[in-house]
Amino acid sequence: MPALRHVPHEVFALAIAENRPLLEAHKEAGYVPEPGNAKRIRNRPDVRARIDELRNEAAEFANVRRxxxxxxxxxxxxxxxxxxxxxxxxxxxxxxxxxxxxxxxxxxxxxxxxxxxxxxxxxxxxxxxxxxYLGGLPEAPAAQTHVSIFNQLSVEDQRHLADALEALPGGQGDTDREAPGERSPA
Structure with a gap:
């Protein structure tokens, strides 16, 4: 049986098939919750058949085990x-x-x-x-907790900072500099 043509009745049938309370299903379908009207909709032959069909489909899937x-x-x-x-x-x-x-x-x-x-x-x-499924994969990596100041600086400022760091004793960038303890020929 295809879905009910009247959409509120289909929404109602789906909610009842999922074992929601009658008035909750009635409200979910867009109606003002009223017990008498909700019972009338539930007892309509087309709605009753749709609820039974949806419950039978759910029962088939309930037998699928993990x-x-x-x-x-x-x-x-x-x-x-x-x-x-x-x-x-x-x-x-x-x-x-x-x-x-x-x-x-x-x-x-x-x-x-x-x-x-x-x-x-x-x-x-x-x-x-x-x-x-078995829990053998690590969780997503934790958010990065340190912030690189280089990400916040402009390219020109990064270049100046890199030059300043290289100029410090033990800097790595300039190979023409004297090694500690060496003298350049004069």
Whole structure:
């Protein structure tokens, strides 16, 4: 069943399907909350059918377990192209692959009428997803706590400051200067 044509009724049905209180759903749909009117809308056959459909869809997704999703991603991350060939180096037909190997196949590569290979899902992305899910990735780097004064200065002021720093004893910039303890020939 497609979404209800009357938008407020669709919004109401979505809210009720998500187990929101009747008057809250009525208000969310744009109505002034009134119990009698809210019950009338809820009992309309089209609205009732839509609520049932939305709840059935939600029940289907409730059966998807996190472990199942992690298992599927792990299969992609562990996929090894060698497993798709037999001992003689001949590509194993897709219908004869183990289910865990077939789960990692993104597309079948065909030339003419012959299957010549399999394109697998991105292993790096799968492993990145697993690391992120399992908490193996570091958090974003902390904000920089020191401020470089060079970012605040104009290019000319930066040049003057660099020259002044190089002029100090032990400066690195001028190779023509005397090293400490040396005298220049006079």
């Amino acid at each position: 472990v199942r999703v992690v298992l599927e991603v792990d299969r992609v991350g562990r996929a090894n192209t060698q497993d798709y060939y037999d001992a003689e180096g001949v590509l194993i037909p897709i219908h004869k692959l183990r289910r865990d190997l077939a789960a990692a196949v993104q597309e079948v590569v065909v030339e003419g009428n012959k299957i010549v290979g399999y394109k697998l899902f991105d292993k790096n992305q799968a492993n990145f997803t697993l690391l992120k």
